[in-house]
Amino acid sequence: MGFAFLFQLLLLSAFSIGVSKGQLSVGFYANTCPDAESIVSSVVRNAAQSSSNIPPVLLRLHFHDCFVEGCDGSILIENGPNAERHAFGHQGVGGFEVIEQAKAQLEAICPGVVSCADIVALAARDAIVLANGPSYDVPTGRRDGRVSDVSLAANMPDVSDSIQLLKDKFLQKGLSETDLVLLSSAHTIGTTACFFMTKRLYNFSPGVGSDPAISPDFLPELKSICPQNGDVNVRLPMDRGSEQTFDKQILDNVRNGFAVLESDARLYDDDTTRMAVDSYFGFLSPIFGSSFEADFVDSIVKMGQIGVKTGSAGEIRRVCTAFN
Template sequence: MAMGIVFKAILQFLVYSLGIFVLVGAQGTKVGFYSSTCPKAESIVTSTVKTHFNADQTIAAGLLRLFFHDCFVQGCDASILITGPSAEKNSLTNLGLRGFEVVEDAKTQVEAACPGVVSCADILALASRDAVVLSKGPTWGVPTGRRDGLVSSSSDAANLPTPADSVTVQKQKFADKGLTTEDLVTLVGAHTIGQTDCQFFSYRLYNFTTTGNADPTISSSYLSQLQSLCPSGGDGSKRVALDKGSQLNFDDSFFKNVRDGNAVLESDQRLWGDASTKSVVQKYAGTIRGVLGLRFDLAFAKAMVKLSNVGVKTGSDGEIRKVCSAFN
């Protein structure tokens, strides 16, 4: 029996590792794409992210969210970085995104070392990995070789996931990107270092039903804490941690909070109310144990590689921007 368990664990690891290589090879990107053309690119990005992180640790969550929002619109092509009146970043869904200056800073330094070689899309992908690592999360080899997109439209951001989405809607939005239900729950785990504004969840605290009651899925003890942080009629822009008790550490406590009714966003708490997503939350929260269940940190690394290859542009598609905020 013990040998069987060990064999299954080894098999799981091999499947996990092979899965990453298959994903990389199938999309035209690969780890170490710039090893000969710009060998210092990744270290420059890492150093830049670290400098900004040391000044403000919450920038890690900002970079991770920026990458996610980029990949969900036009694919992972840095379309979110373009500045302009009708650009993607100006969509209501993208208001509050942070980390643009980190990517621009890294791009400036990479351009100085290797002009016209490294895409903004790759810099953002690398920066999101570095943000996780600096937050005490897992590391992974980032497949590179993306090119920057030539389209950035605010109207294209209409289908981004929102805090009010049902599980059914969330699953469909992820499936449209080739991501599974397990990928959905795993990637939402990025909220372990996230923050949100009171305005995006205060309705759960005071006016969730027609009679003005709070969302019954919020634990009573946490409800009073949230009401204290976000008083009725208060500052809607006040920011609140999405992971109660572990805001700056990339760990599995977010899933324990979802299990215990301590999720801030309605879309996060709903993951506990649907059988297909609840089973994944249970696995990461340690509620149930299974030999074939991946740990959250390993699963997140795998899901990020998969996400990073959504809609990528390679070869002669797109361009390599000179600055990340404008098309060439």
């Protein structure tokens, strides 16, 4: 009987090892490439010194990578006009050269060890820190995908999506309504183009020129930056008043009609997402309420595990723009 119990215990241990081996873990490269995370941080920091736009660009890159084929670096591939990165939903996504630079440095000291997908996730964390946002542990161990096709990005969340459609798209990725609110708040840093504002300002719906959710105090300001038939490439901050600092100001703007992006404004159209937004404000919220920074970290770590490839799946690319 003792032998049978011991045999069962050994089986259970073997199963547990098999399960954990296929998952992401903090410090995955501690033995195989101990300087991996510090190298990525250094590259991101240096890039940000040259351009203040680098932090929001790298944060957005992580989101767009994870929402197509999972967090597997598929958006980095450049294999012609049908590459995923050329999808309409990926317009304006950048930061590729920063990821490639980090990869080159890592290949020089740890060839074939650190995945491009992990570099993207680490760079997003470092970008948030540079914008005075929270630092957090990034579970690593992702492997790079072997598929990149423009058609696979057809269902990216869009600025003109209804709140129900946004909720559905996030739910399909295993993300909740609260995750939708928190990940949308990544718009606290960075800019958008007037191209994405035209419908909201001048053709919101039949018989209604502008989105009624826009505060009357804010509408003239938006229209002056993005005049009708003006230059659609002009850029404006997504978080009015706090575009270079990672904070919850973006959610306060949503509450008060100062959201720039239509999709952000829609967060206040739904009871569940409205409650999530409001939970970060109020007289007692700093003491007894939810922590915006801690909750954001939970959501982005959760997002970073969508459809990951681990173990023997995928590959470790030599360069991030091409399959091996």
